[in-house]
Structures are given as C-alpha cells and as structure tokens.
Amino acid sequence: MMTFDPADPDFRRDPYPTYARLRGRTPVIMRPERGDVFVFGAIAVREALQDPRLVMDGARDGRPGPSWDEMAAIPDPVRRHQGLLAKAQDFHGLWFANLDSPEHEAVARLFAPPFTATPVREMADVIAQDVGYLLDALDRQSDQGGAIDLMEGFARRLPMRVIARILGLAGAVPGAADDLTRQVEDWLWASTRSMMAGLDLDADARCLTLGHFAMVGLVEHVRPYLDRPVRPGLIATLALHCAEGRVTRDEALANLSLLLFAGNETTRQLIGATLFHLLSRPEIMTAVAADLASVAGVVAEPLRFDPPVQYVVRRTREPVSLWNVDLPAGVRVRLVVGSAGRDPEAWPSGVGSGPDPDIFDPWRPQPPSLAFGRGIHHCLGMRLAQAEAVIAVREFLRRYPxxxxxxxxxxxxxxxxxxxxxxxxxxxxxxS
Known part of the structure; x- marks a missing residue:
C-alpha cells in the first residue's frame, strides 16, 4: 500500500500536488507505523462522513472524577493546577463535536440556537459594525505608511469579537468602551492557537501539554461568567440550563471553550483564504469588487479550493472493510476534505465540473461542500462563519478595491x- 510523509516541508507548504498524486493512485492510504488511514477521494470522503461505522475519535470514556469546580477549589496551587491539566484532557471528551448520536444531539441542541438562520441573519448589522470598526483601524495604519498585515489586524480579530458577543463576553457596540479589551483578545488568541497546535497531526508531547494549558486558561476565563453572567448571551442561557439540570457545569464549560477556539480559527482562515486568493488574482478581484452582490458565491470557492480544515478524524467502531481496505476496530480514519474538493469526481453527475478543479474560479458550479462536514456532525457554526466571511470580504472590497x-x-x-x-x-x- 502507498504511503506518504506529512512532515515533508513541501507537503506542508502546498499539499495539493501530493493530494492529486495520491488520489490518482488510490482513494485510501494507510500509515502502518502510525496505525491510521487517510482518505483522499471525494466520493469516499463523502460516504465516510455519513457512515455509522465510523464514529468520533474523542468521545468520553465515562470515567467518574471530580468536577472542574472541585479541582479549581483545591487550596494547594501545584495540586490545583495539576488537577486542572488532567481535567482539561478529559474535557475533549465532553465537546459535543466529539460525541456520537444520541448524546451529540442532546448536548448540541443546547448550544445551537444562536447559530441558526434567524439569529445569524439578525447579527448581520452588528458584524458589519465590527468590520467597519476594524477597517477604520486599518485606515489609520495605512495613513502611517508601510505594509498592513490583514491576518493580524482584521481576519483574526473579527471572529473573536463576534463569538465573544454571542457568548456574552462582550457588549453589542464596537469601540473603546467594549470590555473585550485588546489584552483579553490577545490572550484568548494565544490560547486558541495553542489548543489548535495540540490537535494537529502527530502533535508532540509539548504541543499537547501547551494545548491543555490553553484549555485551563480558557475555562478559567469563562467560569466566572457562568457563575454571574454580566449580559445576555449563550453563557447566561447555559447558566439557566445548569440550574435546571439540563446540562452539567463541566459540559457547559467544556463546550464554551470549544466555541471560543473553533468559532475563531476556521472563520479566520476562511476570511484570510478568500482575501488571499482574490488578491493573488487581480483580474478576479476587480470583477468581484465591481459586483459586490457576488461575494456570497465567491466565498464558497475557497471552501472547495483551499478549505480551512484539511481533514477530520473518525474512528472505526468495529472491524470494517472500506474501499477494499480491511480495518480493525479502533483505527483512526482521517478524511481529507482538502483533497476531496480538488477531486474531479466531486461534482455529481449532471452538474458539470466546469474548469480544472485546480483552478480558482469563484463562478464555477459548486459541488456539495464537504468543508463543514455532513450528517449529524455538520458544523454548527457554518452559517455564522459564512456570514462573517461574506460581510468581511464585501466591506473590504468596497473600501479597498x-x-x-x-x-x-x-x-x-x-x-x-x-x-x-x-x-x-x-x-x-x-x-474608495
């Protein structure tokens, strides 16, 4: 069976040529030394995302133990921090994103209301205000001369501000009076970065430990708000659910930390990738800037061409035969949506593939997107991420064509x- 080296610097810089080479030979690659499987083909990825034999990799193991609040109350600071680090590892198993049916639906529905169609639509004006506030800051930076880093000053700050408002960590009006101060924003950003590094492929012990440190920091920042919500938002709603016994405090704290980092990272990358691919193709950017109504469709192309999350992980629940490969129970299966979007077989019969899948074309017919998953694990924040990206890109092009x-x-x-x-x-x- 073929193999490949994900640590190859060329692969990490641009994985798509490797995806094409491997996909052309076989849809499935096993790494015997790691005991995991990569799935590259569009049809295979699409089927696997909905295969009940493939379950989430991080589900809880049901071990009893002290709650986060009990750990945080330990008087000795060393023992307290050791206990919280151990608890942070367990919290991954409480994330609704890591649960299977029926637990997934039971927990996720408590967190879902702010991310449904109507609330996201009603957030549009507030998102636009935040975008305008950040673009005004870019104006001031531009007036001083020199290059501007769009990721630092724009793409990473917008999602953090939006998710903080939804949770109730920040007020509704952008500006200096906002209690989501730059210091807190930067600290949350550093924490989410460490958590993401701990989830990367073959993360070493140092990355995993830093990720757990980051989890402790995030939870300890959110915990006082769950005790005493200071404004309306998801945290205030969850405080009521905790009091009513609909969700445990550990479940609430774990999933609030998930929303803080997941609600930031992928949206940041979607905004950044869309702007990068437009700026890299001035003729396309000029056409889109002249027709800002087209931005909603334009944002769909980076999700196919260069998605923020390159793969998702499942685990075989039982011995299975998938795509002519026999797998025992417990094998990690990495479904490479980044490869699937470039697969010519991604387009259903009758839709028409349009141009070469390796060409960035925001006006092509789009295949069904796999970037936000499928089935019960379809991304809860999909509508919000798309809304933020559309508003951010549209207003950027309006101001800076x-x-x-x-x-x-x-x-x-x-x-x-x-x-x-x-x-x-x-x-x-x-x-402009």
Whole structure:
C-alpha cells in the first residue's frame, strides 16, 4: 500500500500536488507505523462522513472524577493546577463535536440556537459594525505608511469579537468602551492557537501539554461568567440550563471553550483564504469588487479550493472493510476534505465540473461542500462563519478595491490539519 510523509516541508507548504498524486493512485492510504488511514477521494470522503461505522475519535470514556469546580477549589496551587491539566484532557471528551448520536444531539441542541438562520441573519448589522470598526483601524495604519498585515489586524480579530458577543463576553457596540479589551483578545488568541497546535497531526508531547494549558486558561476565563453572567448571551442561557439540570457545569464549560477556539480559527482562515486568493488574482478581484452582490458565491470557492480544515478524524467502531481496505476496530480514519474538493469526481453527475478543479474560479458550479462536514456532525457554526466571511470580504472590497499584495505577501504556518495563513501583507491602494 502507498504511503506518504506529512512532515515533508513541501507537503506542508502546498499539499495539493501530493493530494492529486495520491488520489490518482488510490482513494485510501494507510500509515502502518502510525496505525491510521487517510482518505483522499471525494466520493469516499463523502460516504465516510455519513457512515455509522465510523464514529468520533474523542468521545468520553465515562470515567467518574471530580468536577472542574472541585479541582479549581483545591487550596494547594501545584495540586490545583495539576488537577486542572488532567481535567482539561478529559474535557475533549465532553465537546459535543466529539460525541456520537444520541448524546451529540442532546448536548448540541443546547448550544445551537444562536447559530441558526434567524439569529445569524439578525447579527448581520452588528458584524458589519465590527468590520467597519476594524477597517477604520486599518485606515489609520495605512495613513502611517508601510505594509498592513490583514491576518493580524482584521481576519483574526473579527471572529473573536463576534463569538465573544454571542457568548456574552462582550457588549453589542464596537469601540473603546467594549470590555473585550485588546489584552483579553490577545490572550484568548494565544490560547486558541495553542489548543489548535495540540490537535494537529502527530502533535508532540509539548504541543499537547501547551494545548491543555490553553484549555485551563480558557475555562478559567469563562467560569466566572457562568457563575454571574454580566449580559445576555449563550453563557447566561447555559447558566439557566445548569440550574435546571439540563446540562452539567463541566459540559457547559467544556463546550464554551470549544466555541471560543473553533468559532475563531476556521472563520479566520476562511476570511484570510478568500482575501488571499482574490488578491493573488487581480483580474478576479476587480470583477468581484465591481459586483459586490457576488461575494456570497465567491466565498464558497475557497471552501472547495483551499478549505480551512484539511481533514477530520473518525474512528472505526468495529472491524470494517472500506474501499477494499480491511480495518480493525479502533483505527483512526482521517478524511481529507482538502483533497476531496480538488477531486474531479466531486461534482455529481449532471452538474458539470466546469474548469480544472485546480483552478480558482469563484463562478464555477459548486459541488456539495464537504468543508463543514455532513450528517449529524455538520458544523454548527457554518452559517455564522459564512456570514462573517461574506460581510468581511464585501466591506473590504468596497473600501479597498485597489488593494494589492506586498512583500513578503502570504506567510503560512506549518500545519497539516489546517491551512494556517499566519500573515497576509498588503497595501490598501487608497480608499474608495
């Protein structure tokens, strides 16, 4: 069976040529030394996402133990921190994203209301205000001269502000009076970065430990709000659910930390990838800037062409034969949605594939997107992420239709699980 090296620097810089080569030979690659399987073909990925024999990899193991609050009350600071680090490892098993049916639905429905169609639609004006606030800051930076880092000053700040408002960690009006201060925002950002590194492919012990440290920090930041909500939002709603016994405090705290980091990371990358691919193709960017109503469709193309999350993980619940490969129970199966979007077989019969899948074309007929998953684990925050990206890209192009990349351009952080655009340097080219 063929294999490949995810640690190869060329692969981490641009995985798509490797995906194409492997996909052309077989839809499935096993790494015997790691005991896991990669699935590259669009049809195989689509089927696997809905296969009941493939379950989530991080489900709880049911071990009894002290609650987070009990650990946090330990007087000795060393023992307290050791206990919280151990609890942070267990919290991954409480994430609704890591649960299977019926537990998944029971927990997820308590967190879902702010992310459904009507609340997201009603958030549009607030998101636009936040976008305007951040673009005003870019204006001031542009007036000082030099390159602007769009990831630092725009793409990473918007999702954090939006999710903080939904949770009730920040007020409804952007500006200096907002209690989501730059210091707290930066700290939350550093924590989510560490958590994401701990979830990357073959993360070493140091990355895993840093991820658990970050989890402790996030939970300890949110916990006082769950005790005494200071404004309306999901945290206040969950405090009521905890009092009514509909959810445990550990479940609430674990999933609030999930929303803080998941609600930030993938949306940041979607905004960044969309702007990067437009800025890299001035003729397309000019056409989109002249027709801002087209932005909603344009944002769909990076989800196919260069999705933020490159693969999702499942585990075989029982011995199974998948795509002519026999797998025992307990094998991790990595479903590479980044490869599936470039597979010519991604387009259903009758839709028409349009141009070469390796060409960025925002006007092509789109295959059913796999970027947000399928089945019960379809991404809860999909509508919000898309709304943020559409508003951010539309207002950026409205204000800076002449923006262009400047050296050093795009800087990618090495990662396998996510396409991690760390920096994106531009000149605004003046304002419209």
């Amino acid at each position: 002449e923006a262009r990349l400047v050296a050093p351009g795009a800087v990618w952080r090495p990662s396998v699980r996510v396409r991690d655009l760390a920096h994106l340097f531009i000149s605004t080219g003046g304002r």
